[in-house]
Amino acid sequence: MWSDKASGVRSDRPGLAGALKACRRGDVLVVWRLDRLARSTAELLKIADQLQARGVVLRSLTESIDTGGAVGRLVFTVISAMAEFERNLISERTKAGMAAARAKGHRGGRPAKLTxxxxxxxxxxxxxxxxxxxxxxxxxxxxxxxxxxxxxxxxxxxxxxx
Incomplete structure (x- = not known):
């Protein structure tokens, strides 16, 4: 079992690297959620392609996806694109909210110690x-x-x- 403490957005993830390296033909790589495996559709598809080329099936517990078949692969692609879209929406909303707060005079961070x-x-x-x-x-x-x-x-x- 491998685990990374870091966010899926980071590329230096020793847990993921170890899991991918350990996979052999006939293995099944099980992940909790696809959006925990990679942060972009392109990266997720790249990982899935590498696994498929090595004869490894990718299975997500949360989304009940098994990339072993054509339908599973299609659903995998659609869900990974939707996950990336959702992340981008959240990021845009967060940035817009922070900009609106700054425009109203609010500043982020810890309150000043001295007035x-x-x-x-x-x-x-x-x-x-x-x-x-x-x-x-x-x-x-x-x-x-x-x-x-x-x-x-x-x-x-x-x-x-x-």
Missing amino acids: DRQLGMAERLLADPVTTGQQVADQFGVHRGTLYRALADYRRRRELKS
């Missing part, structure tokens, strides 16, 4: 030669490096606005 108001205060505190960066960072409950990175970003954003 612009806090960064303005930090600049004023650091203007005093007696105050250290570590003291200001401690006051805001962040690491000193976080404070300085946030200040650099804050200053860069301010420059862009002016």
Whole structure:
């Protein structure tokens, strides 16, 4: 039994490579779902052709497909094309949703540790030669490096606005 922890979208999949290498004439390669085997119809058909040329049958448990016969091969091709189409639709919707969120001012990722108001205060505190960066960072409950990175970003954003 072989398994890959990585997504089917990645090409460096040692589990798949091992399974394909181990297949001999008369074997049946069983996969959970076709879309877990490959991410494009072309790649899936290439794998299926290689297996067929070596006398290996490909069987999917979820889709109940057996590529040993002509009908199974036809159904396999149609389902693999539909799986690729579905993945592409999901990708397009995700990208459109992220673009719409950005247009509304939402940004992805983790929330900022310091607000612009806090960064303005930090600049004023650091203007005093007696105050250290570590003291200001401690006051805001962040690491000193976080404070300085946030200040650099804050200053860069301010420059862009002016």
